[in-house]
Amino acid sequence: MRAWNRRGPGTDRRGMSATTQLALVAPMIFAFVLLALQASTWFYARSIALAAAETGARVSAGRTASLGEGLAAAEAFATGTGGRTFTSVAVTGNRSGEFTTITVTGEAARLLPLVPMTLTVSQTATLPVERLT
Secondary structure, eight states: OOOOOTTOTTBOTTSOBHHHHHHHHHHHHHHHHHHHHHHHHHHHHHHHHHHHHHHHHHHHTSTTOOHHHHHHHHHHHHHHHHTTTEEEEEEEEEEOSSEEEEEEEEEEOOSOTTSOOOOEEEEEEEEEOOOOO
16 A cells, blocks of 8 residues: 655645746747747847858959949848848948948847847958959
């Protein structure tokens, strides 16, 4: 026969039931999963910003191209690829006789809209300008 459990049915050595333990641990697991998803969203937005900056720099580095063409290409790539994941896109750049630089800045999507945080992403790409020698 089984010995009588003085703590009551359904409890462990600490005197907590499985339901109580789950109620204490579940919010922490949920918060960790949301934090991991938010981090992956930020890294994805960062990848989009870098790819857009590289695209704009490649276009702007052409021998007959201008800085405006590179800025337009970077903005078109960022808005087209980013969708709702990468918003508030701003593209700036500089082109000299030797180098062209494109910077793409924007915000990564927030999974928790009530949490007041801004997830700003900024990436820069620099390439040499093509020229005939």
